[in-house]
Amino acid sequence: MRHCPECGTGISSSRLSCPACHQLLHKTELERLAQEAARAGEASDLRLEIQAWRRALELLPPESGQHRLISEKVSGLSLRLEQQGERADDPSTSVREEPGRSGGRWRWAGVGAAGLLAWKLKAVLVFVATKGKLLLVGLTKSGTSLSMLLSFGLYWTAFGWRFAAGLIVSIYIHEMGHVAALHRLGIRASAPMFIPGFGAFVRLNQYPVDGREDARVGLAGPLWGLAAAAIAALVFLATEAPIWGAIARFGAWINLFNLMPFWQLDGSRGFRALSRTQRLVVTATIGVAWFVTGEGLLVLVGLAAAFRVWGSDAPEEGDSTAFVEFLLLVVAFSGLCLLPVSV
16 A cells, blocks of 8 residues: 555545645556556557547646647547547448548548538437437436436426427437437537426536547537437328328427527537638528528527637637538537428
8 A cells, every 4th residue: 555655644545634635646647547448559449549548638737738638549440430430330431531641631531521411310210219218228217217207397398298298208319319429429418407497408518628529529429310300290291190291300409409609509609610711611501491481490500600710719620520510410400490380
């Protein structure tokens, strides 16, 4: 057992009353986590490795050089995890940029965007079959279930039980999209919690280390929300039951609001990974969507996007996946807002 050189307290003791004790405890824990990450790396277990390094980040001051170095390591591991997932899903959907060819991503954008767009749309329509277990796991959390019931009761009183049920399920699926992305990146977070009348949220215990990770987490909610709205729309078109059209359209409206690149909304997190040029294209697409659909909410989304085009947080080289996902979501939700139903 290690002992503090100043007060002699054992490192495993709860009497950590002096600064030296805390410093020694952190150093010991950092060493343990580094060893754990090294063993995971030797075993080629990327998930365990990235989880160990994320826990190490919690022990370091954000302004320290060690925090910056480990953040870079986490970012690299996260990218490898994402690439593994893309290859497992469909190796033809990933367009890689070769070393030394910084313009390759844009040169291949015209070829790969249509394929990636189609694949993303297919993915959100079939996710229920592949992520059903994860959706059920969320319901086993007492906080999620209780807050969901409270919200359901409020919406039932206001809108009737059928619309309330559809609204609750749509919100839950949206939040579980965030949970799935966080789990895939090895980021610890809470289960969804509903706030009656205000939607729901997921509380992060750890945070993304760069704009790409933040965009994956932020846009995962609307992508899963798109699946829920698209399924409701298909049922509406098949049955002509107005309740399904109302659920689809209102779900699209909520997710479209979340795409506003403002404050802590999902669109703001997605914009963090977009370059200035990509932001400009997204803003123009929002403008075209408003001109075609006449959906007033798109004016607010477009104004917020236009403001962020000139933001100082825009990276020089944007993330192509977040760019295509954002375009898909704007076009899809705008189209769903055209459903001939009254909300």
